[in-house]
Amino acid sequence: MLTDLPVLTAERLSLALTAVFVYVCLCIWIHARHRRNSAPVGAAPDTDWLIVYASQTGYAQQLASSTADALRASGLGCTLMPLMHTAATTLQQHARVLFIASTTGEGDAPDNAAIFVEQVMPLALTLPALRYGILALGDQRYKHYCGFAIQLEAWLQQTGATALFDMIKVNQRDPAALAAWQQALQHSVPQLRYQESYLQQPYSQQSASQQPASPQQASPDWLPGDTEDWVLQSRTCLNTGSSGLPVYHLVLKPARALASGHWRAGDIAEIVPRNPPHLIAAVLDQLTAAQGHASQSSKAGNQPGWPGTDLLADRQIHTDWHQGLADPLDITKLAERLPRLGIRSYSIASVPADGQIELLVRESRTGNGAPGVGAGWLCHWAQPGQNIELQIRSNPSFHIPEDDRPMILIGNGTGIAGLRSLIKQRIAQGHTRNWLLFGERSAAVDFHFAEDCAAWLHEGSLQQLDTAFSRDGDTVRYVQDLLPAQQTRLRQWVDQGASLYVCGSAAGMAPEVHGMLVKLLGAPTMSTLIASGRYRRDIY
Structure with missing residues (x-):
């Protein structure tokens, strides 16, 4: 009878519709999962490229952006990202990846690659569908030339990935090597077009890293930008009587109105040196x-x-x-x-408001005792009143935050140049929670910009200053040795959101400071600081 049928109430109707909705969603999920699992690993549209960069001073990032621009201008799709944001699944979802990787110190990975090295490279990934190319940036003066890029390729080969072409190594921004990179891309991506016909010589996969291309073959977007003349106003030796090599403070004024506009604290001055x-x-x-x-x-x-x-x-x-x-x-x-001399890079010690570029350059010597090309040009051969050919390169990985968070600045030797510009910019912004830790040989002759530090302390723009001079006293102490005694303050500042900036020697100071920070703060905290951009280094 009709009276025996259940009454369809609003509550029961709602439950029924919910069940139907859940069932439909479950079907859609199962179907999507089946399609995803049935697709080959690394499957991606033919026009989809992933461009990944590992950059310490911003140059690898600049070249990665130029590579992406060339692909997009040719109608090809691409994604650009730093290596620290590249997960294992990211590589599995792309068929073709271009790596632009710099090496810092003695074969070390850049800071923005640390997470990838720690979390992705230890995985037993299989990437048989992946095709890759590597542009390795380095300096042949170091023993482990392009060491990180070599390590990266060895890992890629273990995953079963296949190289599109031989790794191309770039020594100090060598234009011929950059031209070889363009030629390699042209060979691998026939539809790739540049603004002009720069690639005149045929590409040979077997000799990609040895292409005899002339510097003029590389696209201007990939080479150093237009340089500008700056007049050497003054050059002063700051450490007369030091046991170390002479350190010079140089002041340069623009020869004319600048086309490139202002720079930011933390940016790099790239000098075109001249022979004696x-x-x-x-x-x-x-x-x-x-x-x-x-x-x-x-x-x-x-x-x-x-x-x-x-x-x-x-x-x-x-x-x-x-x-x-x-x-x-x-x-x-x-x-x-004859190939051109390689440019030389220096941290800028001033800010745009100063109206001048200030550099701190330590004299270097070659194996036979002669001055190095870059330092020789700046410290000896160029004369006051003479033009210095220079360009400013943005270094976003060493720019300061816009907010008033605390800043801990650690450096040694001429590294105080880059830290000085950051402190001056912070002061101009009205941010005074600044703590400087600095190390050198002797307080009497090697405390560069000591007057500035004293003035900042007096006016309260620098809340804490700690120094270590290795030749003073009976105990040899370096800048990293200052940290254990300040562990409580260090933790407090980090807990308050402080950012840490390190500038100076990559061979000794930087790894020692990093190791001490890991010991005092813990590896998880350091990984968090790196991932959040609160740990930044300009090391050389």
């Missing part, structure tokens, strides 16, 4: 002697306007420079066949 006059004179002597001409070059080599002087000023002149030169007196062709 006596080296150019020696080359010109040999050129003229080869034809039996009376040599006037020893005198003329010191005169900037003499033919050949300007052409050879920024060229690498090795002992075999004359080999293969058909006409010994053709200085123009000689200059064309």
